[in-house]
Amino acid sequence: MTAATVHSAVEPAEAPLTPESWGKLGMWVFLVGDAVGFGVLLAGYGAMRATSGDWPNPYAVLGINLTALMTFLLICSSVTMVKGLEWLGKGDRTRAVQYLFFTALGGAIFVSLQAYEWSHLIHRGLHINQNPWGAALFGTSFFLVTGFHGLHVTGGVIYLVSMIRYVANRPDPAASYNAVEITGLYWHFVDLVWIMVFTFLYLF
Amino acid sequence: MAASEHKGPSYMAIFWYLAVLTILELIVVFLPFGKMTNNVLLGALAVTKAVLVAMYFMHLRFEAKTLGWIAVTPLAIATLLVFVLLPDGFAVLKKTDTAAKPAVAAPAKH
Numbered sequence: 236m237t238a239a240t241v242h243s244a245v246e247p248a249e250a251p252l253t254p255e256s257w258g259k260l261g262m263w264v265f266l267v268g269d270a271v272g273f274g275v276l277l278a279g280y281g282a283m284r285a286t287s288g289d290w291p292n293p294y295a296v297l298g299i300n301l302t303a304l305m306t307f308l309l310i311c312s313s314v315t316m317v318k319g320l321e322w323l324g325k326g327d328r329t330r331a332v333q334y335l336f337f338t339a340l341g342g343a344i345f346v347s348l349q350a351y352e353w354s355h356l357i358h359r360g361l362h363i364n365q366n367p368w369g370a371a372l373f374g375t376s377f378f379l380v381t382g383f384h385g386l387h388v389t390g391g392v393i394y395l396v397s398m399i400r401y402v403a404n405r406p407d408p409a410a411s412y413n414a415v416e417i418t419g420l421y422w423h424f425v426d427l428v429w430i431m432v433f434t435f436l437y438l439f
Numbered sequence: 440m441a442a443s444e445h446k447g448p449s450y451m452a453i454f455w456y457l458a459v460l461t462i463l464e465l466i467v468v469f470l471p472f473g474k475m476t477n478n479v480l481l482g483a484l485a486v487t488k489a490v491l492v493a494m495y496f497m498h499l500r501f502e503a504k505t506l507g508w509i510a511v512t513p514l515a516i517a518t519l520l521v522f523v524l525l526p527d528g529f530a531v532l533k534k535t536d537t538a539a540k541p542a543v544a545a546p547a548k549h
Contacts, residue, residue, distance in 0.1 A: 270513040282524040286531040313496050314454045423496040427489045434485035438468050439478050
């Protein structure tokens with residue numbers, strides 16, 4: 236039995252927006268809302284920065300070597316995610332679980348590196364309400380935006396780990412394909428947001 | 440299965456595009472074109488990467504068109520947001536410009 240037939244039994248007869256499932260549409264609608272949330276944060280960041288007279292030079296203060304590595308790591312974890320889904324589509328559950336594990340591991344390393352970066356910056360004097368380089372809002376917006384994203388990655392790692400169990404507990408790979416694809420949507424979105432955060436907060 | 444129906448570049452090809460674009464971003468930061476030009480280039484590179492992720496990793500290219508419209512809605516909202524913030528920003532800028540001198544001399548307040 237394929238995923239498509241399982242779903243046609245429980246879903247209404249009219250054509251859904253996505254060929255496979257309403258669940259996927261639900262995730263997309265959630266992500267659109269989440270994207271607006273991040274959009275508000277980044278627009279607010281831009282407005283505060285544009286109207287500040289003493290905004291510090293971000294890449295001089297924050298450094299971009301570690302974050303460039305973190306960006307690369309997140310891109311790699313996106314690739315392992317699509318590979319995991321691909322293996323599940325081919326019916327290889329063991330490989331799929333392996334790749335899901337690599338994806339979760341990539342996310343966990345990302346959050347660890349962020350924790351390291353934060354503690355390093357706090358040690359150098361970057362606080363949420365003050366910093367030695369200029370506008371106090373620099374620290375506020377930095378911790379707010381990267382923290383909000385880091386929370387998303389942490390949630391994503393938990394989501395992925397629970398999906399590993401979900402896939403492992405279902406003997407038929409097709410039965411978990413749709414759920415894993417939806418997980419992938421969330422994970423790629425977190426990657427996509429980091430691409431924006433990295434550019435706006437570190438490189439601009 | 441849906442995965443095998445997908446046409447277009449392979450996942451690994453997208454990975455290499457993303458990796459190369461990231462390296463390009465790191466190069467652009469140090470180009471001597473001035474802040475404005477560099478930021479336009481960086482913005483364009485970031486948007487390209489985001490579009491690649493959404494189109495291929497999130498399979499948006501292979502979904503129903505309506506889903507694509509749902510996905511680009513935040514872009515319209517984000518554009519509106521910028522225009523909403525602009526007058527506010529300019530007002531603050533004007534205020535800080537006139538009060539710039541005493542503000543610098545005054546001790547930092549939190």
